[in-house]
Amino acid sequence: MRVFNFSAGPATLPQPVLEQVQRELLDWHGIGSSLIEVSHRGPHFSAVRDEAEARLRQLLAIPDDYAVLFLQGGATLQFAQVAMNLLRGGSADYIVTGAWSQKAYREALRLAPALGGKVRLAGSTEESGFTRAPRADELDLDPNASYVHVCTNETIHGVEWLDLDAIAATGVPIVADMSSHLLSRPIDVRQFGLIYAGAQKNVGPAGVTIVIVRRDLINDPWVGTPSVMQYAAQDANQSMLNTPPTFAIYVANLVFAWLEAQGGVAAIETVNRRKAEKLYAAIDALPLYENRVEVPWRSRMNVPFRLRDESLNERFLHESDAAGLKYLKGHKMVGGMRASIYNAMPEEGVDALVAFLHDFAARHTA
Structure with missing residues (x-):
């Protein structure tokens, strides 16, 4: 699988x-x-x-x-x-x-x-x-x-x-x-x-x-x-x-x-924009998470985000990994999480991550 x-x-x-x-x-x-x-x-x-x-x-x-x-x-x-x-x-x-x-x-x-x-x-x-x-x-x-x-x-x-x-x-x-x-x-x-x-x-x-x-x-x-x-x-x-x-x-x-x-670069851009918008919308809507990049400069390809309660980091990574959402740990220089959603990342992968963000937040937000 x-x-x-x-x-x-x-x-x-x-x-x-x-x-x-x-x-x-x-x-x-x-x-x-x-x-x-x-x-x-x-x-x-x-x-x-x-x-x-x-x-x-x-x-x-x-x-x-x-x-x-x-x-x-x-x-x-x-x-x-x-x-x-x-x-x-x-x-x-x-x-x-x-x-x-x-x-x-x-x-x-x-x-x-x-x-x-x-x-x-x-x-x-x-x-x-x-x-x-x-x-x-x-x-x-x-x-x-x-x-x-x-x-x-x-x-x-x-x-x-x-x-x-x-x-x-x-x-x-x-x-x-x-x-x-x-x-x-x-x-x-x-x-x-x-x-x-x-x-x-x-x-x-x-x-x-x-x-x-x-x-x-x-x-x-x-x-x-x-x-x-x-x-x-x-x-x-x-x-x-x-x-x-x-x-x-x-x-x-x-x-x-x-x-x-897929229709070339212009067509894949449409998909990439949609994937990124979904992911950033979830991060911004859920108080448990934050992305610190100013909105005009947010990358469509690499989406770093943090849990405001960093004591939950390891639990987040363990549970997301078990859900088939792999390699979300952020770079050691900045910590937190990072989702790279390149051309080959199917939209259903982003949808699955968004659903997990909501589920995890519902279970871990006071």
């Missing part, structure tokens, strides 16, 4: 995709072996890789002058890789809205002296407990920066930030970590110079990292950048400068096909 998996990542995958992987694992399309046992340079995997790129381009309307790369190392490697490819001895702005953008900022700050560049903190909401994104008048943006880095959805703190017009107005290329909400709603790719995302939220299993980057930005990496970390080199070799994560790319292609079958 499948449970409702609210893990933040690696996260739940669409059941039809898992069933197809199961069917094809021993014999992919009649070749007598799985796809993950054949050469990454052979015709079978090459066709899948090309299909995955074509599908992703279609789903996000990615322009032709942007490279689509399937890399490794997770979003965490991108914290260094972005700076090594784009800083070019200049200055970069970082805006910190939670744990992941803070990690990206600290990594770039550590590397900047070796790269001959400078990294600036252009805005932060740490003082407010990372409960919102910064307002335009709180930003200190350098119009001459090489790029400005943001995390558009903070998986741990549950802050989603989409109105980047104040940043875009500077004309500086925006680099966005979209790991936990890529493909959950339409985006204008042209607003960004570079987008990166670990796959293990909405794209597929852990192991592949999506990078979408404007090609005119990647021709002058820092001289010490290893070739495998140079975006231009990976683009020239179709992400196969080294052996790519073939299984993760194969499954990602199936997820893209599943998303097409």
Whole structure:
């Protein structure tokens, strides 16, 4: 029996995709072996890789002058890789809205002296407990920066930030970590110079990292950048400068096909909005729970919440687990609970969680 998996990542995958992987694992399309046992340079995997790129381009309307790369190392490697490819001895702005953008900022700050560049903190909401994104008048943006880095959805703190017009107005290329909400709603790719995302939220299993980057930005990496970390080199070799994560790319292609079958990104956004509205409505209506993120910046993908009576935390987790609502414990940095409701989380899973919230509150509210 499948449970409702609210893990933040690696996260739940669409059941039809898992069933197809199961069917094809021993014999992919009649070749007598799985796809993950054949050469990454052979015709079978090459066709899948090309299909995955074509599908992703279609789903996000990615322009032709942007490279689509399937890399490794997770979003965490991108914290260094972005700076090594784009800083070019200049200055970069970082805006910190939670744990992941803070990690990206600290990594770039550590590397900047070796790269001959400078990294600036252009805005932060740490003082407010990372409960919102910064307002335009709180930003200190350098119009001459090489790029400005943001995390558009903070998986741990549950802050989603989409109105980047104040940043875009500077004309500086925006680099966005979209790991936990890529493909959950339409985006204008042209607003960004570079987008990166670990796959293990909405794209597929852990192991592949999506990078979408404007090609005119990647021709002058820092001289010490290893070739495998140079975006231009990976683009020239179709992400196969080294052996790519073939299984993760194969499954990602199936997820893209599943998303097409749902009606595409606009259609899945409608479902995601409805799921999030149901969950936040329950949290707000029941005095036992609270979500501390300011309403305009509440994430549709990652919903952290707390029990006002924290002595009930372990009982809540035990009972929800027994009810088939798995992995609701919050990140150790913030505590409490967290429900990650990515594309593959069926609406009935959110309905089941909402029903449990009401039932638990009825039994434990004085």
